[in-house]
Amino acid sequence: MGPPGAGKGTQARHIVERYGLRHVATGDVLRENVQRDTELGRVAKGYMDSGQLVPDELIIDMLRALIADLPEGQGVLLDGFPRTVAQAEALESMLDALGRRVDLALDIEVPADVLVERLSSRWICRTCGTSYNAATHPPQTPGVCDLDGGELYQRDDDTPGAVRKRLEVYAEQTAPVSAFYENCGVRRVLDGNRDRAVVEDAIDDAFAALAA
Numbered sequence: 506m507g508p509p510g511a512g513k514g515t516q517a518r519h520i521v522e523r524y525g526l527r528h529v530a531t532g533d534v535l536r537e538n539v540q541r542d543t544e545l546g547r548v549a550k551g552y553m554d555s556g557q558l559v560p561d562e563l564i565i566d567m568l569r570a571l572i573a574d575l576p577e578g579q580g581v582l583l584d585g586f587p588r589t590v591a592q593a594e595a596l597e598s599m600l601d602a603l604g605r606r607v608d609l610a611l612d613i614e615v616p617a618d619v620l621v622e623r624l625s626s627r628w629i630c631r632t633c634g635t636s637y638n639a640a641t642h643p644p645q646t647p648g649v650c651d652l653d654g655g656e657l658y659q660r661d662d663d664t665p666g667a668v669r670k671r672l673e674v675y676a677e678q679t680a681p682v683s684a685f686y687e688n689c690g691v692r693r694v695l696d697g698n699r700d701r702a703v704v705e706d707a708i709d710d711a712f713a714a715l716a717a
């Protein structure tokens with residue numbers, strides 16, 4: 506969990522590589538649907554471009570399908586889901602039915618002014634999804650991914666208006682999900698306003714505590 510720009514996607518890459526989890530990012534799945542011009546993509550695009558959440562029923566159905574396809578016993582990293590208490594409750598009942606549970610809810614906190622700066626200068630590789638920051642972590646060649654030479658792009662919802670709306674929506678609808686996982690005893694708060702390697706170490710500590 507964490508507001509837009511907190512570094513969820515970046516840290517998700519570290520987590521799936523290190524812990525062998527399957528990365529399920531609802532925002533990525535929605536963007537793929539928009540690109541393929543599916544029925545879901547056509548409905549979702551308007552909400553996404555204006556920085557609003559896609560309605561719960563659509564997202565919950567989409568997640569149910571994604572989870573149903575996983576091999577038994579495969580651990581999952583959910584990125585960008587749940588974003589409302591209704592989604593968190595739906596997830597609980599889906600997992601109950603499968604005899605599974607949420608072990609850890611990592612909650613990355615970053616001040617709002619830092620988020621706005623990060624998102625407005627964010628460039629992402631079309632091929633591998635690596636994020637760059639034009640000011641603090643630029644690619645070696647502008648517009649080109651250092652890792653695989655893929656084209657870098659800016660997201661349609663990283664515009665100032667959509668970013669403002671996404672932060673508002675986060676405070677109103679997603680912040681209560683933190684309290685939900687706090688009550689379940691699985692929430693771990695991380696200070697995301699530090700170098701990515703330092704945040705990675707804090708995440709590793711959280712996983713180590715889980716295994717202990």
Ligand code: AMP
Pocket residue numbers: 509531532533535552553554556557558559560564584585586587588592662671
């Ligand atoms: P993200 O890539 O996680 O920042 O998501 C981009 C956009 O996709 C969000 O601003 C929402 O419009 C939509 N979205 C992604 N995940 C969800 C979710 N769990 N519930 C509702 N909308 C979502």
